[in-house]
Amino acid sequence: MLGVLKVNQIIEIRPGIVSKDEQGNQKCTPIYSRITSLYAEQNELQFAVPGGLIGVGTTMDPTLTRADRLVGQVLGEMGSLPEVYAELEVSFQLLMRLIGVRTKEKEKQMKVSKLSKGEILMVNIGSMSAGAKVIGVKKGLMKVQLTVPVCTTIKEKVALSRRVERHWRLIGSGQIEAGTTIPVPPPRL
Structure with a gap:
């Protein structure tokens, strides 16, 4: 990049x-x-x-x-890469309706429900897909704990997905505002 x-x-x-x-x-x-x-x-x-x-x-x-x-x-x-994060704070916007999922009654699209604490999401950052447990939600800002560490930068864009009927469905997008880093050992060359 x-x-x-x-x-x-x-x-x-x-x-x-x-x-x-x-x-x-x-x-x-x-x-x-x-x-x-x-x-x-x-x-x-x-x-x-x-x-x-x-x-x-x-x-x-x-x-x-x-x-x-x-x-x-x-x-x-070597030495020029961004930090590695285990937790992220993400400002987010949810979609109004799920894309590609229809309810049976009137063939209308399902609404996206609000995020809840303890919920498991999938976060896509660049080409990395990581599971993320929501550990806190406030107006338009959430804190997630990642299942695998991710090398990224603050202000990077993210895509948010939720499991709906056994499939991951896009529910919103966001931007990384802050995070908890993992220390990276210095090179031994």
């Missing part, structure tokens, strides 16, 4: 490997690697700028990337 990637550059991927410490708190260990190749379609590149899809070849162990485990993680120059 910003910056330049170059062949032989050392990169960082956040949040990286997520685990829990002895107390049960989430911790994340960023992945550090070196770029070995850059591709856009069939063209080999020496550097890549924002816009379009870029294939990034690295020295990373391939088992880290199996089963799309790195989807939603952020890649960038």
Whole structure:
């Protein structure tokens, strides 16, 4: 989204490997690697700028990337990535009606009910999808605890979804206002 990637550059991927410490708190260990190749379609590149899809070849162990485990993680120059958050405060706006869901009586669309404390939502931030438990709601502002840590910035846009009839349905959007960060260990290179 910003910056330049170059062949032989050392990169960082956040949040990286997520685990829990002895107390049960989430911790994340960023992945550090070196770029070995850059591709856009069939063209080999020496550097890549924002816009379009870029294939990034690295020295990373391939088992880290199996089963799309790195989807939603952020890649960038070492030391330049945003913070990793475990809780977020989001200012939000709900839709008036659910899209694509009809009630049986008059074939009208269902209304979106208000958010409630303890409710489980799905939050989409960039390409990352994370479960989120609502731990507080005030007029147009909610605090959520994420099931997985997310590397993002304040003022980033988010999409909110709720489980309706066994499907995740879009119920609103929002913007990150604040959050609780997870400490990221410094690189050991």
